[in-house]
Amino acid sequence: MREQRKVTDSYWLQTAPGPDHPALDADLDVDVAVVGAGIAGLSTAHALARAGRRVAVLEAGRAAAGVTGYTTAKLTAQHTLVYDRLRRTRGPDGARLYARSQSEAIEHAAELVEELDIDCEWETRDAYTYVRDPSRVAELHAEADAARRAGLPASFTTETGLPFPVAGAVRVTGQAQFHPVRYLRALTADLLRLGGRVYEHTRVTGLTEGEPCRLTTEAGPVVTARDVVIATHYPVFDRALLFARLSPRRELVVAGPLGDGPDPDGMYITPDENTRSVRTAPYGPDGRRLLVVTGEHFTPGTGDPQAGFDRLAAWAETHFPGVTLDHAWATQDNESTDTVPLVGPFHPAARHTYVATGFGGWGLSNGIMAGLLLTALITGRDCLWRELYDPRRLKSVVREAPSLLKTQAEVARHFVGDRLKPPGSVADLAPGDGALVRSGGERLAVHRDEEGALHAVSARCTHLGCLVSFNRAERAWECPCHGSRFAVDGSVLQGPAVKPLERRELE
Structure with missing residues (x-):
């Protein structure tokens, strides 16, 4: 049985703690x-x-x-399969403006790194969007054509530095990665x-x-x-x-030093397998490389993040034998409906x-x-x-x-459907776990800590009132409607909520 993946702080934050800044007091x-x-x-x-x-x-x-x-800290104008879609929805000019704006952003960062002499492990790398399913190769040909016509140095290829064969890939040269x-x-x-x-x-x-x-x-x-x-x-x-x-999504990351296998020497992403993103970074003074693998995206407050961490780690260890995955964290982003x-x-x-x-x-x-x-x-x-x-x-x-209506239908489903789910039981809570229970006529979000003590807060997100759900892997309450996240004591970890979940006493 695989050992449960322990969530750590991100590698980037651990290796660049930085100074404190004051709170505003006037x-x-x-x-x-x-x-x-x-x-x-x-x-x-x-x-x-x-x-x-x-x-x-x-x-x-x-x-x-x-x-x-x-x-993941990839600084690239290649955003999976965006250019063919932009060409169809915004026209060729829209795709060109998108490519130019992203490229100028990368150039601006490169200029600042040089001007300010920033030691941030800046490296020039090619970016690849790949698929392993031959039925999707036509999508990549269309994307390579759209990206090239938008002004990017893009081409279709079947050759990559990945340790497994691919059916095809879009390669964009001259992109960057760094320590953010x-x-x-x-x-x-x-x-x-x-x-x-x-x-x-x-x-x-x-x-x-x-x-x-x-x-x-x-x-x-x-x-x-x-x-x-x-x-x-x-x-x-x-x-x-x-x-x-906006649709919130959470994504998992595992990282650790590569073994004796070769560096894939590039930045890779595939829309398949519930997303897999791969890159490496400098690791230590002896020339070793850190492998960073991202994927298993899900809506906050849904799914089983712990199982996602295990699947992602298994994928990384299968394809990069000898890697030591000593970091695991999660990130969150929002996608607009267009x-x-x-x-x-x-x-x-x-x-x-x-x-x-x-x-x-x-x-x-x-x-x-x-x-x-x-x-x-x-x-x-x-x-x-x-x-x-x-x-x-x-x-x-x-x-x-259509995307907007789909997004709002999902929000409505959670707003109504989550209230119809049967409540959990405090007696069934294992140490480190959390559940929604009914007490005093309302739903409470209850967490049992490792010492057995219970912590109860209101289960209603303070943003727009959806019910939160417990993320056991990260020990946090999450709102599936708009992605607000709260600590077990109810304090805000991530917006749009700005007020904490109210504390409650269990009857």
């Missing part, structure tokens, strides 16, 4: 307030500070320790040098739009800013109703509020792209791809109607 007035200190928020703040704006970044947890800290947390630590240091401010453990709970805008925080201080950027991965404010156009990120004005009436979300698993290039685009919008400069990513795009809303 009212503040700035030109631009950026909510969220991941790749999108810090890239935006840094670019704005270089443009002469007074910028403050407000982060509910720790900088770079959210989604960006748990990424080390990159952001250096970017943050330069932001501070430029006069920007970064506040950790400062959860934003309210937004009043106007001239100026006002942000309220959980601890009390108020931030006044002419412009506000919401870069919290999933927007923490619902006035734009973007939650109807697969194109939502970056720009927050809603149709917005004048000084902006958003960046819906990166669909490609947060590094999209986060850097978002920083360049939002800086252009805020400073009054033109940007060729502003309309492509504009959250207010109306034609796209019509095109994405």
Whole structure:
């Protein structure tokens, strides 16, 4: 019987701890307030500070320790099978603008790495989307053609560095991979040098739009800013109703030093097998390589993540014999219903509020792209791809109607169906497990810790009221509707929720 995979912190966070930043303890007035200190928020703040704006970044947890800290860290314009779809839904010009925006984001990061002398293990690698099923080869031929016509150095091939044969692959040369947390630590240091401010453990709970805008925080201080950027991965404010156009997904990662087998020497992904993504990274001073394998995606609050970790580890150990998988973590992202990120004005009436979300698993290039685009919008400069990513795009809303309706039907199914499921029993809870039980006329989320003590909180997500579910592998409560995540004590781990699950007493 396979030993249960223990979830650890991400390798990137463990190897780049970084300095602490203060919490906001007094009212503040700035030109631009950026909510969220991941790749999108810090890239935006840094670019704005270089443009002469007074910028403050407000982060509910720790900088770079959210989604960006748990990424696979591939920086590429090849996003699985996106270009053939864009060619059909947005036309050839839309596909070209997407390719150009992603490529310019990579070039911008490369320039910063050189200019700031950032030690972030930057490596140039080719990116591959592959399939092993011969019936899908036609898709790859179409994708290679679309990506090439969009301006990328793309081609179809059957030769890869993977330790198993493939039916075909789309190869895009000259892409990059790096250590994302080390990159952001250096970017943050330069932001501070430029006069920007970064506040950790400062959860934003309210937004009043106007001239100026006002942000309220959980601890009390108020931030006044002419412009506000919401870069919290999933927007923490619902006035734009973007939650109807976003689908959260969680994905698992296993990593560890390679054995004696060869380095596959590239960045790989397949849409088959519930996704498999492979890359390596420098590991130690002796030239060894770290294998990073991602896959087994699922909607938060559903499925069996522990079984997913086991399947992913078994796949990695089968194809890369001798690998020692000593890291396992999970990451989360949101996909827009038309697969194109939502970056720009927050809603149709917005004048000084902006958003960046819906990166669909490609947060590094999209986060850097978002920083360049939002800086252009805020400073009054033109940007060729502003309309492509504009959250207010109306034609796209019509095109994405089927996906939007499917997404909302799934939300409705959870909202109603999860309430019809029979409650669990406290007596059946093993140490480390959690379940929804009925007590005092309401559903409670109850966790039994390793010492046997019980911890009860309300089972209603504080975002829009769906019932949470327990993720035993990560010891967290998760909302299957919009992806909010909570610790066993009810505190918020991940938005869009900004309020904790209320504590309850068991009867």
